[in-house]
Amino acid sequence: MKAVLARDLTLAFRAGGGFGLALAFFLIVVILVPFGVGPETDTLRLIAPGILWLGALLACLLSLDRIFQLDWEDGSLELLATSALPLETLALAKALAHWLTTGLPLVVAAPAFGLLLNLDPAAYPWLVAALLAGTPGLSAIGTFGAALTVGIRRGGLLLSLLVLPLYVPTLLFGAMVASRAAEGLDPLPPLALLAGLTLGAVAAMPFAAAGALRIALR
Amino acid sequence: MASIWEYANPRKFMATSEALLPWTVGLAAATLGVGLVWGFFFTPDDFRQGSTVKIIYLHVPSAVMAINVWIMMLIASLIWLVRRHHVSALAAKAAAGIGAVYTMIALLTGAIWGQQMWGTWWEWDPRLTAFLVLFLFYLGYMAMWQAVENPDAAADLTTVLCLVGSVFAVISRYALDFWNQGLHQDRFQLLDGESDVSPVFAVPLLICIAGFALVFVALVLYRTRTEIRARRLRALLTQERLA
DSSP: OHHHHHHHHHHHHSTTSOTTHHHHHHHHHHHHHHHHHOSOHHHHHHHHHHHHHHHHHHHHHHTTTHHHHHHHHTTHHHHHHHSSSOHHHHHHHHHHHHIIIIIHHHHHHHHHHHHHTTOOGGGHHHHHHHHHHHHHHHHHHHHHHHHHTTTSTTOHHHHHHHHHHHTHHHHHHHHHHHHHHHTTSOOHHHHHHHHHHHHHHHHHHHHHHHHHHHHHHO | OOOGGGGGSHHHHHHHHHHHHHHHHHHHHHHHHHHHHHHHHSSOOBTTTBGGGGGHHHHHHHHHHHHHHHHHHHHHHHHHHHHOOHHHHHHHHHHHHHHHHHHHHHHHHHHHHHHHHTSOSOOOOHHHHHHHHHHHHHHHHHHHHHHOOSHHHHHHHHHHHHHHHHHHHHHHHHHHHHHOOOOSOOOOOSSSSSOSSOHHHHHHHHHHHHHHHHHHHHHHHHHHHHHHHHHHHHHHHHHHHHO
16 A cells, blocks of 8 residues: 555656646635636635635536546556455545645645635634544545446546536535634534545545446456 | 336336326326416415415425435435345336436526526525535436436446445535525425415425426336437347357
């Protein structure tokens, strides 16, 4: 599992690996939003938590089809499947690698982007906490979606159609944490629910992903 | 001994469904006709809602069926997963399109009703939003069937999607309750002794629900037959090409 993780991370950091691409996409979304809704700081303050979450979610989605697609194309996925490593562990390692290369940079960068959107000062720690609690779930669910569409040519669009409805609860609770904090309400209940969702997804999704991979590799 | 699994044999299923289909269609047409005509023309107007209340005879049955169709798909998928009966997988495939249409009818009639009662076509109410999400799940499920060429792999992958989707559909439904206050009224009891709806409205409504269910059964039988025939045709064409 460590070897798979190290391999994926190395591939992501090397040239053409796409590391940082999700971050750049996140930045562009955040920059484009004020052009769309106007530069009034009050409006931006109001919608900032939602925009930040939506941006993180889309940036996460953008890199999902890389999880298995390249390995599928050059045949290394079949090699990994025949190795002693269970497919469930493989899926978990893949999800972890995706989170480390996509989710974690987003969490780190989010406060800076919050500044651009005039996020309420009280919301900063909660935004980071919510992203930290939510993005692993996004990666785990996304890995399942990627496994489901691995054998399909041009599966990128289908992948987003399948995965986005699954992201509804995470997005909902995640955005609620930051916006409740900004309004001065107690943000802990949605944060707890969000963490529960993520833990459930991390625990269950590798099994579903491995099931889908077995079908694709049959 | 006769067992329900006999109908997993496509030949047996085709024979039985051929005999059943005219009866189901006739019964569905009669039930739905009686229910709708009774509901539309022989019930009094509501004292507050006027004649707008009559949209209930389309809205409630389609909404009830939209959820039940997904449950039927889930059961059919599980049967495919456990017992590998192709008819079951094809029935799930056949049901998805009907479920999506029912969901859309519920959303559209709800919008028309909402325009009259709440003064808005759309409101981000938990129930309404949950139905929109359900519609997205139906779309994803159907797109998955379309995308995979190998029929067995398609059946397997859509089954996995249906199982995971069911869990997330339920989570989404209750997550949405935290998110926004609802305009939509709570569910009401129809079959209890103390019905919340006056029998004047409840009886034709129940007939309409039965009618929508029968229409669904008839359409599923019909569409499953089409799928089986398409599968057979494909096999024949392959045979011909190889010969």
